[in-house]
Amino acid sequence: MKAIWLDHEVRLRTDLPEPSPAAGEALVRVRLAGVCSTDLALLDGYYPFSGVLGHEFVGEITAAEKAPERVGERVVGAINLSCGHCSECRACRPSHCLNRAVLGIKRHDGAFAEYLCLPLGNLHRVPETVPDSAAVFTEPLAAALQIPEQVHITPSARVLVVGAGRLGQLIARVLALTGAELDVVARHAHQRQRLEGIATRCLQESEVATGGYDLVVEASGAPGGFALARKALRPRGTLCLKSTYRGEVAVDLSSLVVDEIRVFGSRCGPFPAALRLLERQHVDPTPLVDARLPLAEGVHALRRAAEPGVLKALIDCH
Numbered sequence: 327m328k329a330i331w332l333d334h335e336v337r338l339r340t341d342l343p344e345p346s347p348a349a350g351e352a353l354v355r356v357r358l359a360g361v362c363s364t365d366l367a368l369l370d371g372y373y374p375f376s377g378v379l380g381h382e383f384v385g386e387i388t389a390a391e392k393a394p395e396r397v398g399e400r401v402v403g404a405i406n407l408s409c410g411h412c413s414e415c416r417a418c419r420p421s422h423c424l425n426r427a428v429l430g431i432k433r434h435d436g437a438f439a440e441y442l443c444l445p446l447g448n449l450h451r452v453p454e455t456v457p458d459s460a461a462v463f464t465e466p467l468a469a470a471l472q473i474p475e476q477v478h479i480t481p482s483a484r485v486l487v488v489g490a491g492r493l494g495q496l497i498a499r500v501l502a503l504t505g506a507e508l509d510v511v512a513r514h515a516h517q518r519q520r521l522e523g524i525a526t527r528c529l530q531e532s533e534v535a536t537g538g539y540d541l542v543v544e545a546s547g548a549p550g551g552f553a554l555a556r557k558a559l560r561p562r563g564t565l566c567l568k569s570t571y572r573g574e575v576a577v578d579l580s581s582l583v584v585d586e587i588r589v590f591g592s593r594c595g596p597f598p599a600a601l602r603l604l605e606r607q608h609v610d611p612t613p614l615v616d617a618r619l620p621l622a623e624g625v626h627a628l629r630r631a632a633e634p635g636v637l638k639a640l641i642d643c644h
Contacts, residue, residue, distance in 0.1 A: 327340075327342045327343065327344050327345075327439060327440045327441060328340050328342075328439065328440055328621050328622065329342050329378045329435070329438060329439035329440070329621075330378065330379050330380065330438035330439070330621070330624040330625060330628070330641075331377065331378055331379075332368060332369065332375060332376060332377065332378075332379050333376045336369055336379070336625055336628060337625060338621075338622065338624060338625055342378075342439070344440075344441050345435065345441055345442060345443045346443070347389060347390070347391070347443045348443070349391075349392070350392055350445055350446060350447075351390075351443045351444060351445050351446065352387045352389065352390035352393070352396065352401075352443065352444060352445075352446050352449060353387070353388050353389040353390070353441055353442075353443055354383075354385040354386065354387055354388065354401060354403070354441065354442050354443070354444060354449070355385055355386045355387075355388045355440065355441055355644060356383050356384075356385040356437050356438075356439060356440060356441065356442055356643035356644065357383075357384050357385050357386060357400075357458050357642075357643060357644050358383065358384050358385075358458045358459070358461075358462045358640055358641070358642060358643065359380045359382060359383040359437040359438055359462065359640065359641045359643055360380075360382035360383070360462045360463065360466075360638060360639070360640055360641075361380075361382075361627055361628055361631040361638070361639045361640070361641065362381070362382055362466060362492055362493075363491065363492055363493070363547055364381070364431065364570075365379050365380060365381075365430070365628065365631075366628065366631060366632050367570075367572070368431065369628065370572075371572075372570075372572050373431065373432065375430075375431055375432060377430075377434070377435045377436070378430060378435035378436045378437075378438055378439045378442075379430050379436050379437075379438045379628075380429075380430040380436035380437035380438035380439070380641070381405045381428070381429040381430040381431060381436050381437055381465060382437065382462055382463070382464075382465045382466060383402065383403065383437035383442070383462060383465075383643075384400065384401070384402050384452060384458045384461040384462045384464070385400070385401060385402075385403075385437075385442070385643075386398065386399070386400050386401070387399045387401055387449065388441075390446060392446060393446050396446070396449075399449075399451050400451065400452045400458075400461075401449040401450060401451055401452060402449070402450050402452055402461055402462075402464040402465065402597065402601070403429065403442075403444045403448045403449050403450070403465075404421075404444075404448040404449075404450070404465075404468075404594070404597055405428055405429040405430070405431070405448075405465060405594065406420060406421045406423065406426050406427075406428055406429075406448075406594060407423075407426060407427040407428070407429070407434055407444070407445060407448070408420035408421070408423035408425075408426050409423055409424075409425040409426070410423075411425075412424040412425055421593065421594045429442070429444065437643070438621070438624050438641055438643070439621075439643065440621065440643055440644065450464070450597045450598065450601060452464075452601065453601060453604070453605040455605060456601065456604045456605055457612075459612050459615065459640070460604050460610070460611055460612055461601075461604065462640060463496065463604075463611035463614075463638075464597060464600045464601060464604065465594075465597075465600075466492065466493055466496050467496050467500070467595075467600040467603065467604070467609060467611065468594065468595035468596055468597050468599070468600040469493065469496075469568070469592075469593065469594055469595045470493065470496040470497040470499070470500040470501075470595065471500055471595040471596055471599050471600055471603075472592045472593065472594065472595030472596070473497065473500065473501065473543060473566055473568075473592055473595075474500065474501070474504065475595060475596060476566070476590060476592055477541065477564055477566065477590070479501065479504045479506055479541060480504070480506065481504060481505035481506055482506070482507075483504070483506040483507070483540045483541055484506070484507050484509075484538060484539045484540045484541075485501055485504075485506045485507065485508050485509070485539060485540065485541045485542070485543070486508075486509045486510070486511070486534065486538075486539040486541070486542045486543070486555070486558050487501065487508070487509070487510045487511065487525075487542075487543045487545060488511045488542060488543065488544045488545060488546050488551045488554055488555045488558075489511060489544070489545035489546030489547065489548075489551055489568075489569070490510050490511065490512035490513070490514075490517035490518070490520075490521060490528070491517070491545070491546070491547065491637065492614070492637055492638055493545050493568060494510065494512075494543075494545040494546070495517070495520060495521070495611075495614055495637065496609070496611060496614075497543055497545055497568065498510050498521055498524055498525055499524055499609045499610075499611070500603075500609065501543070502524045502525070503608060503609075506541075507526050508524075508525050508526045509525060509526055509527045509528075509529055509534075509539075510525040510527075510528050510529070511528075511529050511530070511531055511534060511546070511551075511554065512525075512528040512529070513530065513531070514634075514635070516635050516637075517637075520613055520614065520637070531554055534554060534557065534558050535558065536557050536558070537557075537558070537559065537560045537561070538558060538560065539558045539559055539560060539563060540560060540563055540564065541563065541564045541565075541566065542555040542556075542558050542559050542563065542564075542565050542566070543555075543566040543568060543592075544565065544566065544567050544568060544569050545568040545569060546569060547569045547570075547571075548569070548571075549571055549575045549576075551569060552567075552569070552571075552575050552577070556577075556578075556581070556582075556587075559585070559587060561585040561586060561587075562585065562586045562587070562588075563585075563587060563588070564587070564588045564589075564590070565587055565588065565589045565590075566590060566591075566592050567589065567590070567591045567592065568592055611638075614637045614638045615637075615638045615639075615640055616630075616635070616636040616637055616638060616639065617630040617631070617636060617638075617639040617640070618639070618640040618641075618642065619639070619640075619641060619642070620641070620642045621641055621642060621643045624641050627639045627640070627641045
């Protein structure tokens with residue numbers, strides 16, 4: 327089997343065995359996979375992962391001993407593999423399983439391969455009208471949808487998204503559906519161009535008003551984005567953190583107390599809702615694609631994804 331493998335370096339391997347699904351799992355032939363910022367961070371040592379990279383994908387079930395009726399189903403997959411027995415799993419918080427593995431990130435081979443295995447419960451059928459080029463965005467779109475799952479956003483709210491990269495673009499598309507006044511910090515022309523008709527305004531950092539927003543979503547991936555997001559919040563405002571930073575970030579905790587700021591982290595989100603948005607064409611992520619390369623050129627796809635001006639690179643795996 328061909329796959330993009332990470333250990334001390336990233337490389338194409340052609341000698342891997344086809345994975346064998348465990349009880350309750352399905353074998354999935356990967357059709358299309360997406361490169362995200364987490365994949366690029368893993369290359370830089372963000373987390374000590376060794377194995378097949380990739381966690382955004384659309385594929386087809388080719389074997390499922392416990393559900394043979396699902397063979398042939400086109401699917402996307404939630405990336406957290408939970409144990410089902412720990413306190414978090416028993417409390418219906420499987421994405422926070424104390425023993426979880428994570429597809430292509432932690433103790434489980436990922437999607438930059440011809441085949442992968444996931445539990446049947448992680449796999450969601452893709453509606454027939456949703457093309458692979460849109461379905462491959464389901465996982466990050468679900469992550470964007472986690473924000474309105476966690477906080478109520480009214481149409482009269484003043485909302486700022488800090489960062490207009492891969493995830494920030496999807497967050498903007500989701501939050502625009504609330505009718506809120508939506509500003510996005512977008513440094514580059516290609517980012518602003520793809521937000522036309524979606525954001526109320528695209529701003530440079532210097533144009534962000536101090537204390538001007540009810541909700542700020544920090545999705546820049548840079549520690550400086552936190553400081554900008556904090557500056558933009560009004561007293562008793564809400565700060566949503568989508569960025570994970572390598573190392574520590576300096577925070578003035580006293581100001582959070584004095585201004586009574588609500589801060590919450592936001593990670594994985596609802597796949598069924600993401601698929602409904604794609605099916606109803608309420609969100610179209612395909613304009614974010616800048617490169618599409620075959621699996622044999624997967625290492626080059628990772629390099630392309632890291633280039634300035636590139637938002638999404640896709641890998642054809644079949």
